[in-house]
Amino acid sequence: MEIEIATSEAARRLGVSSERVGQMLRSGELRGRQLDDRNTWLVSLASVQDRARVDVGRGRPWADHTVASVIAALSDGSQVDAKTHQRLRNTSVEQLWRKIAQAVTVRRYRTRNTEIARPHLALTGESAIDRIGEKLVGESRVLHGYLREIDLEDLIDDAGLVEDGDGNLAIHELRASEPKWAHGSHAPRALIAVDCAREPSTRVRSAGLRALEDMRVHWLGQNT
CATH class of the missing domain: 3.90.105 (Molybdopterin biosynthesis moea protein, domain 2)
Structure with a gap:
């Protein structure tokens, strides 16, 4: 309970x-x-x-369009405006993941069969850790994903979801989301890394931080 x-x-x-x-x-x-x-x-x-x-202390949360721009830039090399460029240059990876994670809400549910939900999710976090060049030992107990092409209420009915803070299904929602990426089987790589970084597991968290910093360094190297 x-x-x-x-x-x-x-x-x-x-x-x-x-x-x-x-x-x-x-x-x-x-x-x-x-x-x-x-x-x-x-x-x-x-x-x-x-x-x-995900608390970053003082300072206003980033606007939705800033969060979306940073995710796109780090995931696929998209260009950003000068202010966002400066943020990417001056924000540490510890601050960066928290700034993005502040725009994400996570709700946990219990279901008898997560495979019913899987086709309706863009996988993220440890459920998609291979997308950031890491592997888990064994299988994750929790399936993590963003809804795609289905309403939450419909998925609750279809998969028999019951809200449970320790459940085996984690539904993520990005306040700054753009529908175009929510049609694929996985969330953008930067978002996967951020969702790994917020996990209490030291190994998963470290993998997310490493991947996010690698993306940031690579993007800055291509845009300096």
């Missing part, structure tokens, strides 16, 4: 106000549920811990 905490405790752990926690719950940045009085929330501890991992 998923552990839940009060909004005040979530606020303390994240270093924000309870009002901000409420905003994050309504936007999907945090998972939680409203109690019967509709004014009280219980917040998923796992989602708070995940959000804490």
Whole structure:
């Protein structure tokens, strides 16, 4: 059973106000549920811990178009404007993955058969780690992916999904997503690396950071 905490405790752990926690719950940045009085929330501890991992401290989150431009540039060499070029040059890989990850929400579900969901996903994170030149020992317990060509409610019905913070299916959603890439079997390489970097597994996280830094160095070498 998923552990839940009060909004005040979530606020303390994240270093924000309870009002901000409420905003994050309504936007999907945090998972939680409203109690019967509709004014009280219980917040998923796992989602708070995940959000804490992507915290970059002070500074405004990057705009959606900036996140999308950086993902495209690092994944396929696309050009960016001068301001984004400067960000790519001056942002450390530790800050870079967090800036992108702030635009991604992850919801975990439990299903009896992840293979029903697989055809509807653009795989990411450790489920697509081979795309960034790494391999896992054994098979990942969790299937990670972005929805493609299906609504979440339809997938919930088709695959019998039940929301579970420790479930075997992780549905990622990029706020800055562009539909053109969500038709392929895998997410863009830079996004795969970012989703690996946010994982608690040291090996998966390190693989994501290495790949993202290699992409950044390569892009700067081609665009300096």
